[in-house]
Amino acid sequence: MGEQYAYIRVSSRDQNEERQLIAMQELCIPKRNIYIDKQSGKDFKRPQYKRLARRMKKDDLLYIKSIDRLGRNYKEILEQWRILTKEKGVDIVVMDMPLLDTRRGKDLMGTFLSDIVLQVLSFVAENERENIRQRQAEGIAAAKARGVKFGRPALPLPDNFREVHKAWREKKIPLRLAAKACNMPEGTFYYKAVKFEKGG
Numbered sequence: 001m002g003e004q005y006a007y008i009r010v011s012s013r014d015q016n017e018e019r020q021l022i023a024m025q026e027l028c029i030p031k032r033n034i035y036i037d038k039q040s041g042k043d044f045k046r047p048q049y050k051r052l053a054r055r056m057k058k059d060d061l062l063y064i065k066s067i068d069r070l071g072r073n074y075k076e077i078l079e080q081w082r083i084l085t086k087e088k089g090v091d092i093v094v095m096d097m098p099l100l101d102t103r104r105g106k107d108l109m110g111t112f113l114s115d116i117v118l119q120v121l122s123f124v125a126e127n128e129r130e131n132i133r134q135r136q137a138e139g140i141a142a143a144k145a146r147g148v149k150f151g152r153p154a155l156p157l158p159d160n161f162r163e164v165h166k167a168w169r170e171k172k173i174p175l176r177l178a179a180k181a182c183n184m185p186e187g188t189f190y191y192k193a194v195k196f197e198k199g200g
Contacts, residue, residue, distance in 0.1 A: 002059035002090075004029050007052055008036040009069045020065045023095060027063060041072035044080055053080075058089035061103070066096040067121040074126040081118060097121065157192060158182050165193055 006024035010017045017036055024034055035052040044050075056062065062084065064070050071077045084090045085102055094100035099117045140150070161182055168178035179189035 002057060002061060003033060004061045004063065005052060005056060006034045006063045007049060007070065008034065008065070009041060009046070009049075009071075010036075010038050011040055013038045020069065023065055024063060029063065041068065041070070043073055044071060044076055053084070053088075056084070056088060056090050059091075060088075061091045061093065063093050063095060065094075067094050067100065067118070068128065070094075072126055072128065074122045077122040077126075078119065094121075157196070158184075161192070161196070165196060168193070 004027070006027070006029045008017050008020040008024065010020075015038070017038070021034070021036075035048040037046040037048045039046055052062075067077065070080065081092065084092060091102045092100070093103070097117065100121070144150070164173070164178050164181045167173045168175060173181075175186055175190065179186040182189055182192075184192070
């Protein structure tokens with residue numbers, strides 16, 4: 001019997017991993033073997049997951065609270081599952097889904113069933129990620145329609161902008177000097193000039 005490990009993931013730094021952590025501690029998994037990432041599950045470019053995957057070896061056992069904690073990208077979940085179970089010889093237990101326990105049902109029927117369940121759950125996890133993205137986009141669009149402004153507020157034009165803009169438009173000074181006089185990058189000066197001319 002190898003070592004026991006746990007992988008925990010929350011989508012952002014302000015989300016709490018406590019629920020997952022308690023579940024792992026109840027299994028008496030050593031603290032040094034619990035790996036936590038605080039980032040999106042869209043891919044597997046996560047530092048703690050990478051460390052965990054490198055460290056695990058044949059006959060080790062990995063616990064995950066639910067399949068979406070492993071990730072939310074259908075193809076990548078299946079690929080990582082294959083690497084861990086087939087290439088490295090690691091067993092995986094998904095705690096919220098007893099059918100996804102590679103220690104049991106090692107025969108053809110058991111493997112077939114767990115493969116089907118894994119594919120369905122991986123698809124659901126990715127589908128939920130798409131739904132979240134869609135809801136965010138709709139929320140942003142609705143907020144913009146209500147007049148909510150996003151991003152940093154625009155800085156006011158410098159006091160000398162009108163006279164510098166006039167001199168630049170009359171070709172008395174080049175863009176480079178006009179931008180420098182207003183303490184702006186050239187692209188910013190040009191953008192502000194066009195906006196200013198449109199009455200913005």
